Amino acid sequence: MTQLRKFIAGAVCPSCNQVDKLFVTTQDGAMVCECVSCGFRDVRERDAEPGTAEFAKGLGEPGTDTSVVRIVEP
Numbered sequence: 001m002t003q004l005r006k007f008i009a010g011a012v013c014p015s016c017n018q019v020d021k022l023f024v025t026t027q028d029g030a031m032v033c034e035c036v037s038c039g040f041r042d043v044r045e046r047d048a049e050p051g052t053a054e055f056a057k058g059l060g061e062p063g064t065d066t067s068v069v070r071i072v073e074p
Contacts, residue, residue, distance in 0.1 A: 003027075008069065015040035024071055031071065 005023040012019050016038035025032050033042040 006071070008033075008071075011069070013038060013040050 003025045005025055007020065007023045009020065011022040013021050013035040015035060018035065018037045021035050021037045022033055022040075023036065025034070027043075029045075031044050033044075034040065
């Protein structure tokens with residue numbers, strides 16, 4: 001069975017800096033973000049709350065410009 005890949009429009013991969021290469025899937029109750037170019041992979045627990053360390057994991061160094069994107073299930 002194939003997994004549904006939801007690509008994130010305008011997102012930049014933190015590893016290879018390619019635009020529009022990141023997608024999100026769900027695996028074992030966690031949200032997984034992957035890059036089709038370099039294979040970058042970030043796993044977050046599905047119920048991570050904004051402002052927690054688990055939610056902020058992978059967002060870069062403190063003080064850098066970041067924008068939060070909310071992923072809405074259809």
